[in-house]
Amino acid sequence: MPSLGTTRRAPERLRRALASLGRNVGQPIKLTELAADIGGQGQRPADETVHAYLDALDRLKLTDDSPSWRPHMRTRTQLREAPTRYFVDPSLGTAALGVGSTDLLADLNAAGFHFEALAVRDLRIYAQPLGGTLSTWREVRGRKEVDAIVETPNSWAAFEVKLTGNERVIDEAARRLIDFAAEIDTRRHGAPSALVVITATGGAGKRADGVHVVPITALGP
Template identity: 60%
Template sequence: MVAYRERIADRELDERLGYIGAVLIEGPKASGKTMTATRHAATIFRLDEDPAARGLVTLAPERLFGNPTPILFDEWQVEPRIWNKVRRQVDDRQEKGLFILTGSATPNDDVSRHSGAGRFSVMSMRPMSLFESGHSTGEMSLAKLLDGERQTGLGTHLTFDELLRRIVIGGWPDLIDADEASARRWLRDYVTNIVEVDIPRLGTRRDPRNLRRLLEALARSVGQATKATELAKDVGGEDGPAAKQTVSAYLDTLDRLHLTDDSEAWLPHLRSRARLRTAAVRYFVDPSLGPALLGVGTEGLLADLHALGLHFEALVVRDLRVYAQTLNARVDSWRDSNGNEVDAVVTVGPDRWGAFEVKLNPDSIDEAAASLLRFKASVDTRQGEPACLGVITSTGVGGLRDDGVHVIPIGSLGP
């Protein structure tokens, strides 16, 4: 059994349990939700594995709720009736930190399920960042960068070969110490189960062949603002483009399983007259899913350096999302019709934000820094000055350049 590694989510869960009655942890299967929640719970019910516990929800709920708190209801969506009962318990007891629910799928909307506002805090949990898996030193803190602090870091400990493996293996807790061949087999089975088991369990009928074509199309679209109309051409295959409703339903299903994690368009005030592109940039919740769906490993990534750069970007964006969550911040992208773009804009509040370019090749840092400075010049001052401009790269020495742009090796970035 893989030893538990401390997660950034551990601290966040403690904080949430301190101010609200119930916390719902959402995220993809195998991201570590159950393991983390278990460490904070006094009583555990695994609803996906325990038919007796599912029966008690209706027949004798007091047998569930009469246990020491916090009480964990793992995979709550298997027995959705537990939601209203937990909500009622929170209302009746008027206490904090009573319940933890985990879910790897969001159930369909149910008019009988009451709002959890004021009772539930919803917390996302993604696969592990490089800092959590021990592959980043965390010397360069995202929080401190957004506070305007100057920092240094050395990312040379993370070799190029190891970085490639981190893209292919991903941040799944079960795979942190796995070799590449074992990880690829695990990921192949993971995708198969998603298509053949998890999606049908949601109660929606989907053609497995079309689903696989969509997943492969998304894998080819990582880091790009690919529209649904383009995806429809791949999903339909030889029969022509799939219907828009079909593609939208498929994308919604993947979102409900927390497998996709797109970057929405950042919409600041701009002096530039260039039309902003508002299509979301496509990402999976973990960079490993792209190579897995395309059937490539480290050698295959090396054969296409442009694609490798996009999959590296997916890894960086995943880590930024994990670190940004501790700040209650969001990660967006920015692109205009003239081809100008910023890979990640991290927004903490209405006037506190930072912009980051992602470059696999350290030789491209000068070009990326110049692009960020042009971007800064185009932002209306009503948006506020950026707290940080940074180029996140694969290796090397991190620090602040004379032009005010931070260089951040991914092996030095942390929360």
């Protein structure tokens, strides 16, 4: 970090910043929450200090946040503007927290967020040869969200990521994708080229409602 020309930072605060990002991977954590985690039991750092940490991690190619997608909507749904936090390599989040596979198996909710980070990393890489970009859509109150929107010069697709292959969970994810697509003003954005639920296990296929179910091992450009 000093080699970037930034001011000198306390290593312990940097470790807390990394751990906070690891705990909140896949979430639009606010700067105030991040600052509280970095400060620990001591004084909360100033906003410019938090910005400096995030800027340094970005310049070191350790983080790769997803900006908020703000499409034209058919409704007056208010959308979040904060980016969704991700590491470039999803293993950095678990390393920052000092957790391994045993810990993740004991907390499947947390494991789901880290699996989402893995899927988003793969989508980002596979979209690049197509000239695509990746973003996240979230309603301001957090009641509606889509994990990833991939846009190419001529089309867009929406993705929900689920750790489980449970049919009820997939059904709910598919319904949310369909409801989301119905809110988009397709006169301006066009219809989605695909609505996809990414899973960790199970088979791949297209459902009767048109939503694709794809295990992460079957993803590709």
